[in-house]
Amino acid sequence: MKQRLKYKKKNKGPEDLEITSLLDIIVILLVFLIQNMSYSGAVFKTIKEIKLPVSRSEGSKLEGITLQVSAKQIWAEEELVFDSQGASTLEESFKNKDFIAPLQEWLIKANNLKAEVEGLLDQTKEAPAINIVVDKNLPYALTKKILATCAQSGLYKYNLVVDYKASRN
Amino acid sequence: MTVQSSEYQRPSRNKKVSKATALNLIPILDGIFILIFFLLITSNFSGTFQVESSAPVISSTPPEEEEKSLNLELHLGKERIQIFTAETTRSLRKEIAVSLSSTSKEHLISLHEALVSLKKDFPKDKTAILFPEANLSTQELIAYIDEIRHLNPTDEAIFYKEKGLDQKATFLFPNLVFGNLQ
Numbered sequence: 001m002k003q004r005l006k007y008k009k010k011n012k013g014p015e016d017l018e019i020t021s022l023l024d025i026i027v028i029l030l031v032f033l034i035q036n037m038s039y040s041g042a043v044f045k046t047i048k049e050i051k052l053p054v055s056r057s058e059g060s061k062l063e064g065i066t067l068q069v070s071a072k073q074i075w076a077e078e079e080l081v082f083d084s085q086g087a088s089t090l091e092e093s094f095k096n097k098d099f100i101a102p103l104q105e106w107l108i109k110a111n112n113l114k115a116e117v118e119g120l121l122d123q124t125k126e127a128p129a130i131n132i133v134v135d136k137n138l139p140y141a142l143t144k145k146i147l148a149t150c151a152q153s154g155l156y157k158y159n160l161v162v163d164y165k166a167s168r169n
Numbered sequence: 170m171t172v173q174s175s176e177y178q179r180p181s182r183n184k185k186v187s188k189a190t191a192l193n194l195i196p197i198l199d200g201i202f203i204l205i206f207f208l209l210i211t212s213n214f215s216g217t218f219q220v221e222s223s224a225p226v227i228s229s230t231p232p233e234e235e236e237k238s239l240n241l242e243l244h245l246g247k248e249r250i251q252i253f254t255a256e257t258t259r260s261l262r263k264e265i266a267v268s269l270s271s272t273s274k275e276h277l278i279s280l281h282e283a284l285v286s287l288k289k290d291f292p293k294d295k296t297a298i299l300f301p302e303a304n305l306s307t308q309e310l311i312a313y314i315d316e317i318r319h320l321n322p323t324d325e326a327i328f329y330k331e332k333g334l335d336q337k338a339t340f341l342f343p344n345l346v347f348g349n350l351q
Contacts, residue, residue: 019194019198023194023198026198026201026202026205027201029205030201030204030205030208033205033208033209033212034208036212053307053308053310053311054308054311055311055312055314055315056315056319057314057315057318057319134307135307136306136307136308136311137306137307137308138306138307139303139304139305139306139307140301140302140303140304140305140306140307140310141303141304143307143310144301144303144347144349144350147347147350148350151350160307160311160314162311
């Protein structure tokens with residue numbers, strides 16, 4: 001009996017790893033990732049403080065300048081245009097003003113530069129729309145000032161950037 | 170007794186027993202793992218989209234002769250919504266009270282229903298001028314805009330004639346203009 005056990009132990013080869021269950025999980029994960037991969041919709045690098053509003057709108061032709069507005073900061077493209085340092089917010093900083101002067105300055109500069117480059121190529125081209133990423137909790141009073149500043153700088157078309165959700169909010 | 174036949178092969182003790190060979194899954198697994206990492210890195214789970222709108226522009230050129238227009242004006246507030254139209258003279262069409270409960274969507278449904286009935290009368294009209302109140306949050310504004318722009322799948326189909334053909338309206342009032350910027 002002892003000998004037989006010894007023989008069994010000796011002849012036992014390296015055990016095969018059971019990978020069927022692992023493969024099952026991987027295939028499920030793969031299907032999930034492929035299904036969730038979105039080819040439509042733009043990818044934005046939004047700043048941490050901004051929570052996008054939810055909407056049923058689906059258009060994703062996001063071209064042109066992108067503005068990001070949080071409670072305390074304004075970013076144009078990837079440049080910090082205004083920071084209401086300390087405890088104050090943007091709303092308090094521009095309480096009695098119709099426009100946001102630092103933003104207007106930036107937009108005019110960017111517009112002039114763009115016009116210089118594009119004007120040589122195509123003078124009939126319409127001004128591009130401006131993409132505005134606004135935090136969902138900010139009041140319209142501030143959004144209004146941003147929109148008015150854009151209009152003053154010659155940008156009349158806006159795209160309010162949102163997170164897509166199919167059903168009614 | 171032996172069977173003499175050229176086709177018959179005598180069973181041999183030396184014959185190897187063919188073992189079922191296991192499929193080598195390692196290269197497949199390698200490929201799948203690389204694919205998973207690629208998908209994890211490239212996928213974006215929150216696609217951002219847009220809501221188009223524009224500012225009013227003063228033009229010196231006279232507008233083209235068009236059919237009778239609705240000239241829809243919407244005053245959007247935290248407490249009430251007012252719908253004005255100006256086919257001939259500007260008049261208040263409907264006033265909707267906004268419920269105090271933040272979860273209630275009744276005012277949104279009422280706004281949508283009122284706009285659908287207006288769209289039935291003016292199916293070609295696409296523009297709405299918005300006058301949101303200053304204290305309205307961006308999320309509330311976007312919720313209003315959704316109701317103004319989109320037709321729901323449950324809404325009655327709206328048709329209009331264009332170049333002699335029946336066209337189905339796919340949007341309610343997709344062109345939005347912010348009227349109170351200055």
